[in-house]
Amino acid sequence: MAAAEGSGDGGPLFAGLADVSISGDIPVEGEITVPVGSRSPDEDYSTLDEPVKDTIMRDLKAVGKKFVHVMYPKKSSALLRDWDLWGPLVLCVSLALMLQGGSADSKDDGGPQFAEVFVIIWFGAVVITLNSKLLGGTISFFQSLCVLGYCIMPLTVAMLVCRLVLLAGSGTISFIIRLIVVVAMFGWSTLASTAFLADSQPPNRKGLVVYPIFLFYFVISWMILTFTPQ
Amino acid sequence: MRGFAAPGERGLPPPAGPGSLSLSLPLSPPQRIPPPRRLVVPPPLLTPPALRHTQDGGTAHPPDALPRESGRLSAANVTSGCCGAGKRLRPARRGAGTGTMSAAAAGGSSRSGTAGDWGGFEDNMQGGGSAVIDMENMDDTSGSSFEDMGEMHQRMKEEEEEEGEAGAAEEEDGEFLGMKGLRGQLGRQVADQMWQVGKRQATRAFSLYANIDILRPYFDVEPIQVRARLMESMIPVKMINFPQKIAGELYGPLMLVFTLVAILLHGMKTSDTIIREGTLMGTAIGTCFGYWLGVSSFIYFLAYLCNAQITMVQMLSLLGYGLFGHCITLFVTYNIHFHSLFYIFWLGVGGLSTLRMVAVLVSRTVGHTQRLILCGTLAALHMLFLLYLHFAYHKVVEGILDTLEGPNMPPFQRVARDIPVVSNAVLNTTAKAIALTL
Numbered sequence: 001m002a003a004a005e006g007s008g009d010g011g012p013l014f015a016g017l018a019d020v021s022i023s024g025d026i027p028v029e030g031e032i033t034v035p036v037g038s039r040s041p042d043e044d045y046s047t048l049d050e051p052v053k054d055t056i057m058r059d060l061k062a063v064g065k066k067f068v069h070v071m072y073p074k075k076s077s078a079l080l081r082d083w084d085l086w087g088p089l090v091l092c093v094s095l096a097l098m099l100q101g102g103s104a105d106s107k108d109d110g111g112p113q114f115a116e117v118f119v120i121i122w123f124g125a126v127v128i129t130l131n132s133k134l135l136g137g138t139i140s141f142f143q144s145l146c147v148l149g150y151c152i153m154p155l156t157v158a159m160l161v162c163r164l165v166l167l168a169g170s171g172t173i174s175f176i177i178r179l180i181v182v183v184a185m186f187g188w189s190t191l192a193s194t195a196f197l198a199d200s201q202p203p204n205r206k207g208l209v210v211y212p213i214f215l216f217y218f219v220i221s222w223m224i225l226t227f228t229p230q
Numbered sequence: 231m232r233g234f235a236a237p238g239e240r241g242l243p244p245p246a247g248p249g250s251l252s253l254s255l256p257l258s259p260p261q262r263i264p265p266p267r268r269l270v271v272p273p274p275l276l277t278p279p280a281l282r283h284t285q286d287g288g289t290a291h292p293p294d295a296l297p298r299e300s301g302r303l304s305a306a307n308v309t310s311g312c313c314g315a316g317k318r319l320r321p322a323r324r325g326a327g328t329g330t331m332s333a334a335a336a337g338g339s340s341r342s343g344t345a346g347d348w349g350g351f352e353d354n355m356q357g358g359g360s361a362v363i364d365m366e367n368m369d370d371t372s373g374s375s376f377e378d379m380g381e382m383h384q385r386m387k388e389e390e391e392e393e394g395e396a397g398a399a400e401e402e403d404g405e406f407l408g409m410k411g412l413r414g415q416l417g418r419q420v421a422d423q424m425w426q427v428g429k430r431q432a433t434r435a436f437s438l439y440a441n442i443d444i445l446r447p448y449f450d451v452e453p454i455q456v457r458a459r460l461m462e463s464m465i466p467v468k469m470i471n472f473p474q475k476i477a478g479e480l481y482g483p484l485m486l487v488f489t490l491v492a493i494l495l496h497g498m499k500t501s502d503t504i505i506r507e508g509t510l511m512g513t514a515i516g517t518c519f520g521y522w523l524g525v526s527s528f529i530y531f532l533a534y535l536c537n538a539q540i541t542m543v544q545m546l547s548l549l550g551y552g553l554f555g556h557c558i559t560l561f562v563t564y565n566i567h568f569h570s571l572f573y574i575f576w577l578g579v580g581g582l583s584t585l586r587m588v589a590v591l592v593s594r595t596v597g598h599t600q601r602l603i604l605c606g607t608l609a610a611l612h613m614l615f616l617l618y619l620h621f622a623y624h625k626v627v628e629g630i631l632d633t634l635e636g637p638n639m640p641p642f643q644r645v646a647r648d649i650p651v652v653s654n655a656v657l658n659t660t661a662k663a664i665a666l667t668l
Contacts, residue, residue: 134481
């Protein structure tokens with residue numbers, strides 16, 4: 001109904017286009033430029049001559065700003081617009097390092113643990129991105145990877161806390177503390193990523209996109225919760 | 231048989247999905263239309279006037295030119311100046327003599343039936359790389375690069391002639407430098423051409439294989455539909471004389487397989503499973519996906535043998551939704567370690583989902599023997615998989631009773647990995663209390 005109304009309203013506006021025809025001897029050519037707002041200051045001067053500290057600090061500031069966005073998830077588009085994968089890489093590597101060596105039989109399970117976590121995070125993020133694209137999402141591949149990677153940050157914090165708590169001892173109380181912390185961080189991660197990703201979906205399919213994200217963070221939380229150091 | 235055509239097949243303009251720009255300008259300027267199933271040919275190399283547009287009744291030229299072109303295109307033909315003829319005539323062998331002649335010259339030729347069917351406008355169509363599947367073009371790539379080489383040679387020769395003239399003018403300045411200049415520029419030209427050709431080939435292959443739009447129709451579901459199908463997967467149908475409808479979607483089954491993976495991980499971690507070769511996660515993913523894809527393929531093959539009316543996507547969908555029963559059973563029995571509870575769930579929940587799948591398959595098969603084979607295999611595999619998942623990934627150490635015995639039930643002895651004794655004992659006493667009151 002809305003579509004019919006829209007086309008009805010657009011009738012008088014676009015009526016002229018219906019009888020536009022391009023004759024045979026007019027070559028059709030032109031140029032379309034899309035203004036890219038956030039990058040133009042960089043193109044004004046070359047960044048090759050600046051000191052290395054400036055380059056690094058600029059990237060670090062961008063990453064730091066995104067971390068702050070994850071801490072307080074508002075519906076801002078800064079995370080989506082300037083995506084980068086530094087933050088997810090750092091988080092993924094630190095999480096995998098911290099999860100290493102936490103198995104029952106540490107002789108032969110220490111190695112695969114790192115690769116396992118790494119592969120789970122990236123493979124899971126890729127699958128969720130493909131799923132959201134197939135369901136009709138408007139977000140691009142790397143933007144989605146960026147958001148999912150940055151929203152692992154609460155779980156990394158939970159892992160740190162769990163390790164510290166486990167240093168103090170591994171009894172019932174420590175388990176309950178760890179459980180509460182991990183569940184809270186899991187909820188935070190899911191909410192943060194939903195706040196960024198759900199806007200790009202058609203409104204009646206948000207649940208279909210949120211469920212895989214929920215599963216993904218659930219698996220990571222489970223790995224964190226069942227971690228026992230040797 | 232596919233019951234639908236993916237958008238973009240048959241050379242139609244791609245649908246304007248989100249984020250794709252599709253302009254449908256009438257492609258009238260003749261020099262801009264490439265020949266069908268071909269890359270863009272620059273104007274100087276188009277058909278010479280003598281061989282233009284033989285669309286209607288073009289019997290004079292094709293028979294004359296065909297013997298020359300019998301089955302092979304070589305660079306010699308190209309450089310002889312009839313390159314246009316050579317290229318235009320080769321498609322004529324494909325059985326549509328008239329319509330293929332005039333591809334480049336007259337714009338109207340592209341609207342003939344056979345040429346239009348080939349849909350070779352991908353270079354000029356906006357957004358053609360994203361959603362158009364040009365299957366018709368793929369069998370011609372071996373030829374087209376050859377033709378491009380031919381075209382390249384032609385251009386090279388032309389350049390060489392020009393450069394030869396320019397080089398002759400410079401010869402008084404030391405011919406060594408002139409020769410080197412000539413070769414350098416030519417080399418650059420050649421390298422540029424190779425790069426263009428390679429890039430076009432790669433883009434085409436990429437847009438064909440890495441095109442996730444192939445899967446888009448299978449994910450076109452609403453949450454309500456998914457919920458309804460989940461509920462339906464536990465209800466066996468009664469009407470088996472009429473083929474039951476199976477929804478061919480892949481979202482629900484995929485999510486169910488991932489849920490099963492998550493539940494399996496949960497079960498493995500709490501039951502102290504140690505995997506020597508490989509990782510826990512790898513094993514879980516491998517098991518679940520292997521079952522879903524492998525058993526689907528096997529039952530599809532059996533269905534093909536038994537003349538059942540089912541497609542691969544429908545089989546994947548059916549089996550995927552049948553895993554819903556498995557998910558429920560495992561979720562409950564991994565948390566409440568009560569063995570006879572598992573058997574009740576195995577028969578009840580597992581049985582219901584198996585009955586549904588069996589009923590749907592029976593409704594689509596004719597003949598008693600075939601029905602028996604197909605459904606017996608599916609039922610056996612499905613139920614045995616649930617048994618396997620419970621026992622292989624959920625090791626129980628000792629002291630398990632698998633029948634209800636009344637108030638004298640000894641306590642279960644179980645070594646759980648990280649879950650402390652408190653929560654386990656709570657769960658077990660709760661289960662025992664419930665069993666005792668029954």
